[in-house]
Amino acid sequence: MGDLYDSQRAMRQMRKAAMQRGVVAILDIGTSKIACLVLRFDGPEQFRSSDGVGSLAGQSQFRVIGAATTRSRGVRFGEIEAMQETERAIRTAVQAAQKMANVRVDHVIACLSGARPRSYGLDGTLNVAGGMVTEQDISQVMASCDVPDYGVDREVLHAQPVNFALDHRSGLADPRGQIGNELKTDMHMLTVDATAIQNIFYCIKRCDLELAGIASSAYVSGMSSLVEDEQELGAACIDLGGGSTGISVFMKKHMIFADSVRMGGDHVTSDISMGLQIPTATAERIKTFYGGVMATGMDDREMIEIGGDTGDWEHDRRTVSRAELIGIMRPRVEEILEEVRERLDAAGFEHLPGQQIVLTGGGSQIPGLDGLASKILGQQVRLGRPLRVQGLPQAAIGPAFSSAVGLTLFAANPQDEWWDFEIPAENYPARSLKRAVKWFKDNW
């Protein structure tokens, strides 16, 4: 497992370097848009207002000083397909954000929504023989997890210890310093296609930037749109994106499951485009202006001009009723939500103490979606918007930016991942001094 995490460790080092420099960019590479935020870190409570109310969860230590979005190109299902196009789109977003921030950024933290994420639950056991649990023990118990064979073409994106148990006490967040016999850990590991990550690496490198971290967008949008007690008690965050729908299940403030459905808002648009025989751009406009999923009697009478520029008057003056539009959109949205339901069932979501489901992402803005979703996913459905962070422009506070905002939180205070812990002494190089020290500690 050793060298697998080297790149993650390197990225973590780079993230620290970026925090030292004080400026880091957030890049949300989505299927429909690419968003770039520039964050400035000024230490804790720099921007605290004078009213004395401390801000949430330590987010006061950074501020968004630049934000830009651009239409995404060359991305399908949340994966980069045409490198040059995506590179241009990234360049556009980064340049606009830099211009707004008036500062040069060198480090980028990116998230990706597709790339077929797969979740694994791992557990490991270590006999500490009545001693005190040290940091070495923790890294050893994590190293003792038996890792499934997830395939050579896949990479570990997240590997977070979710739970520690010492003898019969479970649910320990930090067992260091406690005394017991058997230390157990549960870990959640998320793997994605290696090629998707390599493509992102390459694209960002082509833009003269350095990747200082990478995260799954389902995870980060859950971090930004689930409130604290939802994260604690158990909730699922459904990120309805353009090309893919991310699912992340949180419990005890840790992500315990993530998946993605390879369908999203773009499929709804293409359905409209095909069903009404109109260009995609028009279909997208009609969807955002008139779209919905719950038809009422009023919708039969509301006629929408769908237009056209063929020169044929009859063709160019076509209209559809809003009910027809809803009739096209609803089956696709239902399909997406049912697919999500299936994934959640497969993950055993019904066993969680909390059954809250939060819909976020650009697709969640369809009017009436919460009603439809509660029919499919259960009663506890709400629409989620991302947390407010300092300096975020008004245009970027909608649910479509929940993964970008989540990435800012991920950048500011990331959760501990496997590679943040000490390397177990067995994995050190043979002549390492630490290993010698460890031997002495064990034998004297």
Add this chain to the structure above:
Amino acid sequence: MRSLIRRTASDAAPRDPAPSRLGYRYQRLMLTPGFRGAVRIGVPILLIVAIAGSWYSKPENRANLSATIAEPKQGFQQRPQLMVQTMPVTGGDLDAMTEVTALLPTEFPFSSFDLDLEKIRADIEALDPIKSASVRVGQAGALEVRLNPRVPVALWRDGATLRLIDAEGIQSGQILARAERLDLPLIAGDGAEEHIAEALEIFDAAGPLITRVRGLVRMGERRWDMVLDRDQRILLPGDRPVSALDRVIALNQAQDMLNRDVAVVDMRNEARPTLRMNEEAADALRRVSTTIIDDGADN
């Protein structure tokens, strides 16, 4: 034939503006603080320096520039308020003044900017008779030179020359004959000029002998001999010569010693003052004593 259908380019495909790689890099470069500062400050400075340098590199421009500067400078310096008209020299005797005047500029009027007062002062102070001098441009265009002459306290005979020595042992002039300055005591010998103060003390202590004193001679660079007329000498010790001299004076007053036929009074050893008589006196003394012994034998 014109198409009836209005087609715009924007309908064909959504416009996706993207910066070129070059433009993107340029923008990032310009956002780099160091580079930006260099461009904002360095480039204008470079331009200014280049323009000024190319202008200055032509000789006619340089001449033009120096003429432009020299003219008003000249005009200002030649203003009548700043011209030196007179040059009163005060302090010091006539000889010194003559010497000093030779060092000073002679053609009046001249601008006070042309004067190097420090140099003039240094030149004047380099003269023997002048201890210090102050030179300043005073009221109404006067170059005031105030001299502080050296006051000679002794004469120092150095071979054939007679030098005037002030209290610090520095020569302030020469004279040709002793008769010119009979008021000053005479000293001689190697290293005498370094102990003027001691010599003057001895002269002060001479009291009644002063009329007979010819001078003081420094012996072996450590002690003094007082030379009296009739070739008499008083050999004074290296330390406390004044008290030794006082003893000699006391002896002289009590016994009228120096009026007798004594050549040298040797006070070098404090515990044992010694007299050396002239040869004839010694012979006479020897003769007298033998006579007395003979007479005694006869008796």
